[in-house]
Amino acid sequence: MRRYIVAAIFVILAASLLSIPISFSFGSPIATDMDDYFIEYGQVQTAANNIVTSVVFDYRGFDTLGESVVLFCGVVGVGLLFRRLMEGEEYEDE
Amino acid sequence: MITDAIIANSPALLVMIPLIAAFACPFIGRISPAVRNIWVVGAMVLTAAMALLLAGEVFSSGTVVYTFGASAPGMSVPPDSGGIPVRIVFTVDAMSALMQIIGAITGLSIVLYSIAGDRRHTGLESYYTLYLLMIAGVMGMVSTGDLFNFFVFLEILSISSAGLIAYRIDRGVAVEAAVKYFVLSTIGAMVILVAIGIFYGEYDALNIAVIASRMQFTLLDQVALVLMIAALGMKCGAVPMHFWTPDAYSMAPSSITAMLVVASQASLYGLFRVVFTLYNVTLNAATVGWIIIVLGVLSMVVGVTMAIPQKDVKRLMAYHAISQTGYMLLGVGVGLAVLGNQSLLDAFGYVAMEGGIFHIINHAMYKGLLFLTAGAIFYRIGTRNLNRMGGLGHNMKYTMVFFVIGALAIAGIPPFNGFASKLMIYESVFMFNPILSIIAMVVSILTLASFVKVFHSIFMGPRLPEYADVKEAPAPMLIGMGILAAVVVLFGLFPGVVVDHLIEPAAQALVNQGAYISAVMGGA
């Protein structure tokens, strides 16, 4: 039973994802106005030759802060998982 | 001067304060536990103050727009860009402000609760770091007006939650619950990213307002809608995708469970934001509305029926949390189903949505309170098994009072806040479809029955010999629970005030897509 449900979900998912190749064409994006702005003004506004960096650290700098925070979360989480427990530290009885 | 700067930058500070506090927390934690506790509580108080300040600003003078890195916070559209926002924009409207208030109040009471509760454990500076990151994640998720930024904060929230769910690493089950939660939420977040990629490819925009103004509702948009509803529905624990909820909620420390409730509601906020602000009337409102209603009804019924036979008190409450999420989906779904029809919307649509949104804030308060009382009981007696409890009412009187307040609120008994929001849902849904309303009432009665049973088996009965010298929960725990209980009672006594000043603007903000778009794009 479970297998059939999983299979059905996959068929639906693959079918819905297939709408992506139908609608998008590789190499000719549909709308480009925001990125044209970056390429045209990014170099002068941020004084960086690398437009990707100017997007990453200037126009979308807050995302980059968020992504550093995600890495920080991962590091703190891994540290929390591999910590040494105190002598006799018990959390549960069951 | 300084106050002006704080008010002008409050949306950024709301996220920055918990972030800076979290970054410094590993250092502070090395000094001494007391200093760390003061640091964490101080950061949380500041965050809550900032949330209230920002909410006051939003409710008095309308949507606040904050553009990161522009020459002025309101300059979301650069003059030379041809009318499109190119930077990340925080758009805080009444709905976001409401969610921020929920996060602030619940977060503050939970942190007061946990500084007492987790004193005897290791790894606490990591615990508080991740806790503060969770707060930052919730605040960012509900404030942002940018889809990719939403995804980033969603990931911050899921990674920090996953680490905290596995906090009790001496038991394999906690790690197992964390794996379940984290695998599902990672896949959910990735699915959301596919949808964001689809929007980007179609409209070359990531800002919600821009995408909303360009929305065509093509085949791709329909696929993206389905992906978004599935992923966010899973993150908020609606029924066909609910199976992580009981495990994660029951295995996490109680304070984290209460925060996970808020986290799941931030996902619910995301779902509403997508449906109402991103698509609004371009989609077939009746169909999508009915999908959400069906999800809600399934959640209500399945949640409560699964809850009744549970023996683990937190697991039982987790199933009730699923069931209560159903009420929110039902109320807002009814509002969505009549979105295109102004007369029906005025007749009962707004009331249904207000009921659903009011239930979000009520649920965060009383469910947080219930999980905290369960945690206090576990803290004192060391078991969550209902069959082994009994007679605790003699020793833990305040905890019992708080539990009763929470239980009556979740069951929808006046004069507590659950009653106020459930009544709005019953009345309005009855005008939409009587059967749905009757189901909701039956579920509410079953909830009451279930909690009467729980109350009886925890607190009533003779004093058990093994719990003869159990003490009342420590004072900071009681203060944390007391804040939530006070809010539950206040909202229950004065629902009219809350609805008029908080809930109604939030519902209007959700329905009124044009106002959201023009707030960002300057009336374009």
Add this chain to the structure above:
Amino acid sequence: MKMSKIVRTGANILYPLVLIFGLYIVLHGHLTPGGGFQGGAVIATGVVLVIVANSYEAVTGMLQKVVFKAQESIGLLLFIGVAAIAITLGLPFFYNFLANSGSIFGLSVPFGPNHGDLNTAGLIPIMNIAVGIEVWGGLTVIILSMLSGLDRKEA
């Protein structure tokens, strides 16, 4: 487990080179492909190289988790700090107030092809350095934590 002498010597020779290459990627993030994340990851790979070549026990005295954790937090605080300076100047968070200002990293760049100057782009190089420090520390802490979590008797 200990690698052969050739591997250890090779790793010790390569490590400074990897470090310098990583720092180059970090510093030139605003001119060439790369940036803080990529450079930090390269440097962390160098640390892994040292750990793999020598045994874990031999390097634990040299590479302390606390130091890298502090490094990570400092990187993040530097990042959010430089972004927050703009608030004290009355500008929104993340405003790039150094770009085109004429002071440090403040040279202007005309539109179009040019050979690039390190002294441009305002806050971007500083943020790149901050992120580089953070990623270097963070990835190293992840590796050291996971190594310390393994049961040494099995290895």
Add this chain to the structure above:
Amino acid sequence: MLVFGTIPYLVIVALAVIGLATVALKRNLIKIFLGITIFESAINLFLVSLGYRDGAVAPIFTDAPSTEMVMATPQALTLTSIVIGVATTALLLSFAVLIWKHYGTVDTDKIRRLKE
């Protein structure tokens, strides 16, 4: 060139389905995590291919003569997504280590102690 325009996205769909199938059908935790990584890679490929323009160069100004440039935002998004993937994978593998420590196995059928 309809065919060429479609093939990259078909590859992405195939990768995504392979990744998700691994997650859903495998019983080994490490394989499940590998499936997640494959799915993530598929999405990173999807994002970065959204911004490609035929014959365009990377959006970096050098001494080379200026021609058309590909879109910059998808590359930034992909960078963010990759870093998030790193943090995710690190945490997932730590979970696997802990599970193995507790149960001595990473088979999901054998470790399922939580009630359904």
